[in-house]
Amino acid sequence: MKYIQPHTKDYQKASIALFISGFVTFATLYTTQPLMPMFAEEFGISAAAASLTLSISTGILAFALLTAAALSDGFGRKKIMTFSLFATSILGLLTAFSPSFAALLAMRGLLGFVLAGVPAIAMTYVGEEFDPKGLGKMMGLYISGTSLGGMSGRLLTGLLTDLFGWREALGIIGALSLLLSCLFWLLLPRPRRFVKKQTNVKKMCLAYAAVFANKRLLLMISLGFLLMGSFVTLFNYIGFQLMEPPYQLSHTVIGLIFIVYLAGTFSSVYMGKKADSLGSSFMLKIAIGIMAGGALLTLLPQLLLKIAGIAVFTFGFFGAHSIASFWVGQSANEQRVQASSLYLLSYYLGSSLAGSFGGFFWTHFKWTGIIAFIMGLLFLAYPVILFAGTEQSKNISNRHKSQTPS
Incomplete structure (x- = not known):
């Protein structure tokens, strides 16, 4: 099968979709970083305990990365990435309703697990589907999405928290992520060159x-x-x-x-x-x-x-x-x-x-x-x-x- 070529509709759609994937995952992952002082005050916990809202996500994400790529060999790149984005967005939305700090940590831990599907697979999808001559640009679009997502997630959280409160901030970002996940699903072309294989x-x-x-x-x-x-x-x-x-x-x-x-x-x-x-x-x-x-x-x-x-x-x-x-x-x-x-x-x-x-x-x-x-x-x-x-x-x-x- 042919690669996705530059200057085609599929190429443009894939560019936007991959940018969205990086944006959503890293915006959602880092939403709690600027909120740590608020968690410490509201739940009566130490700074170290408040930092667990990020640490538990990244810790579980670290180990989930090792299995996500292997799963995509059997189920397909787009399917795993789409599931990852929707599950991440829904869990990000649900964290807004956490009744306790323990519940918040549980949600963030699950979020770290399901989030692994994008960073583990995105680069593989790009390498398989796009003409090697244009790989650099497509990789750059994904990475720029992760960078801007990490920055925007923190910026939006701070702004929305001052306007409405931290729960409303997490809810709004979760809802926005859900909408962007729908766009990703609609825009990302079906894999052309993917060959299903069993994990050895x-x-x-x-x-x-x-x-x-x-x-x-x-x-x-x-x-x-x-x-x-x-x-x-x-x-x-x-x-x-x-x-x-x-x-x-x-x-x-x-x-x-x-x-x-x-x-x-x-x-x-x-x-x-x-x-x-x-x-x-x-x-x-x-x-x-x-x-x-x-x-x-x-x-x-x-x-x-x-x-x-x-x-x-x-x-x-x-x-x-x-x-x-x-x-x-x-x-x-x-x-x-x-x-x-x-x-x-x-x-x-x-x-x-x-x-x-x-x-x-x-x-x-x-x-x-x-x-x-x-x-x-x-x-x-x-x-x-x-x-x-x-x-x-x-x-x-x-x-x-x-x-x-x-």
Whole structure:
């Protein structure tokens, strides 16, 4: 069957549908991040407990990613993605009616499970259905949807919460997501090139075992945990600080801070190009250094400098994440799918575990403690990069020697 070609109706429909898929999933996932101070106040819980509304979703999402792609081999890409979007939207809507914090956590946990169907499959759908010459643009549309979805979800939540309340905010975003899911279902072309196949559990296990046997690759995968752990920790607890004196900002204003995500949209492309010419290892160190500089800048009391620090930190994070994820895929060879899945597992576990553990530092040491924790995570990334880069150089050198006639 032919690929979906550029400048056709199917191509235009698919472009909009894939943008919607990224937008809905990440807008819904991150709606609770700006609401954590409100949850702490309304339910009488700690900051660390409030952060579980995001951590439980990303933690379950991390493991669900490993099975969602395999399910799509049997049921079909569009069917799984459509189910994922509708189920995510409905659960997002139902969270507005949570009678207790325990019920809210249960809803958010289920949401993390069903949400996995889109991030696990979207890239596979694009790779199968579109002409390879136009893959970059289509991948970019999906990624831009995830970036703008994450930003818009936080912005809308803050604005709607100030106007109506947090329950109404979650309900409105859930209803909007449901409408967009209908559009996705109507617009996404039926797969042309999908071939139904049974999942070979033995082969899959052997492929994962090969990744676990590669120490260098495992270390590179751990970068996802360190990078996302530091990123989510900063954004989880910045709202707590900015709602306290001397700032006392509203939810709307705190939500507007997430506009700094636009810096990340630029840096992921810019830093990726630099990595092509200067090397992944070198540019990763630069990007993480930028993150560290931005984090330290947020220690200054002036609000504008603090926001500038958040923007610098965000620029560095998206650059580092794009380089690290590419580096993992490039280094995995035959186990690329499994390595990428494990990188995402590590990435979302960092969001879940480090994001929650950061609450201990906020409770006991306030913002200084948060930045100390983040700096510790970033510091651990440097020996990982150094070892991975050294091993890569050794492997290249050994290959050259083996190819040289004696």
